[in-house]
Amino acid sequence: MTIEPSESATDGVPVSADPVGADFDAPAQTPASPRKGMFGISGTGDVSGFGGLVRRHPEVVGTPKPYGGYFDEVADALEEAYPGFADAIEKVVVDRGELTLHIKPERIAEVAQTMRDDESLRFELCSSVSGVDYLNSDARRLHVTYQLTSMTYRRRVRLEVAIPVGGTVPSVTSIYPTADWQERETYDMFGVVFTGHPNLTRVLMPDDWEGHPQRKDYPLGGVPVEYKGAEIPPPDQRRVYQ
């Protein structure tokens, strides 16, 4: 999708530029990793003394048993009901009173099926499916999270899968039809391909849009303002606290 800049006869008046993100796939610039300093600038100008700070993304570590609360019950019930448990579960994380099961991507549909159908699990409702892009902190940077709700037991569990760019995840639409649009949104925004989805098309962005806007390396647009040819830089290039 490209829009030709209009031919403007008057000098000094900003003309419309190509929409940012028009030609994707080769990002304009990738944020340096790990982040340095405090204000997102390099070279000169930082007299704050914070320029030497280096911030790293912390590694997510698994939680040892017992997990506490109903988490042990859920994990044990899943282990009992799903034969491939040891192989499919990469990590179990308990944080802030929430249970996250990190699943191998190719097993997610099987696990979801067990989570829904097993009597002692009964996660009838798939509340939400969404993506997160862990650029620079995980080699398999695209994560998909599934928030499952058990109305019978009033419990919540999060399933999480991680894939590299170009990887695929089996769709859970046959188990939870509600995932239909939510998987489409995750595809639209992150470019995660769900195999077996009946109609994996864009849902929020226009059909002919290129690129996946919620990815962290998606180039952002600046705002051409009508003041002495000045332009507001894109938000990630402004001098801000990081």
Place this chain on the structure above:
Amino acid sequence: MTQSGYASERETTEGRVFTVTGGDWDTLTGSVDPLSNEKIVVNMGPQHPSTHGVLRLVLELEGETVQEVRPVVGYLHTGIEKNLEYRNWTQGTTFVTRADYLAPLFNEAGYCLAVEKLLGITDQITERANTIRVLFMELNRISSHLVWLATTGMELGAISMMLYGFREREYILDIFEETTGLRMNHAYFRPGGVAQDVPESAIKKIRDFLVYLPKKLKEYEDMLTGQVIWQERTKGVAVLDVTGCLSLGITGPVLRSAGLAWDLRKTMPYCGYENYEFDVPTATTADVWGRYQVRLAEIRESLKIVEQALDRLRPGPIFVADKKIAWPAQLAVGLDGMGNSLEHVAKIMGQSMESLIHHFKLVTEGFRVPPGQVYVAIEHPRGELGVHAVSDGGTHPYRVHLRDPSFVNLQAIPAMAEGALLADVIAGGASLDPVMGGCDR
């Protein structure tokens, strides 16, 4: 025996015999109507008054019967989730409040609860802040349901209902304006509490409203409930049972109209909802009529909660005590809208340099949130509003996803409308109460 357009005929030894029967319209139209097998594709929207904003429905019609519906959304996508990633955590409320513009305080509440859970300060939220949140969320629920009643009334031909619904909503918007400074998009709830206290004048207005609205509700019921047209347009229309709701992820009044009393305020309480007396209204008809009755009953239940919240409102702080999170200045509503209180400005400019530095750092930099992710869900007027918030330890959200009930619920339109009449698409779609600002974000 063969069939012509008008009478069945049969060859006998005496010759051809016609059997004429009267009024057999099915036979007649079936044989003569050349249009009956012709499918028409109709684009409803995105600028159709009955589509609640910019929703587009691609309908495949056979006569007046809907064969296939394909909802197309995204016309109101404004990138709220992406924008959040370039603002600090407190500024986030300014963005999320604009998602579902008929229930702005719910977006703020969901977001703030998620940030507070990430910070680990859920227990430190003061009693008064929680009560104010409940109070305003319930008022907002009433105003949202009133708009539903108004727009649905208009779409089904009850224009006066539209006028009444919007008229009563104005009272609530006045209360919001009195307290937050704005009628919509308040940014009133902040991570850690609420932006400012409720003035006495607003409390008085709420008390008046508690007396005023029940009378009006009675009027709506007198006008609609017994009316034949209203019943014909809603009863048995757009049926979706519990199984359908759960598999499609439909929550809120639509699920409750099918008979399942699932309300997060009861089943997974937050903001102290477990301390309030209220019922979860349900219906068993699973149709538009049931949803109408559930929403009317919910307005009454919300009034009960508002009354209890007013009684529970005790003087006290409205923000967490932690000065690393709490906004340093009390905001005050000035003549020109919201602003810092003059006393605070006098203090930081005249006496305390440290206060000024602290204020400056908190406003420009914001606070840091320990890394991790949470999912918080609250009962929105349209169902479960989920906020999935991820922090990488910085002053900005790393990722915030709003699981908006309008977005998920709209998936039910094909299940409700296919095989029914075109007019029922309007009734069924309206009964989901979709708000496209929330759906498209």
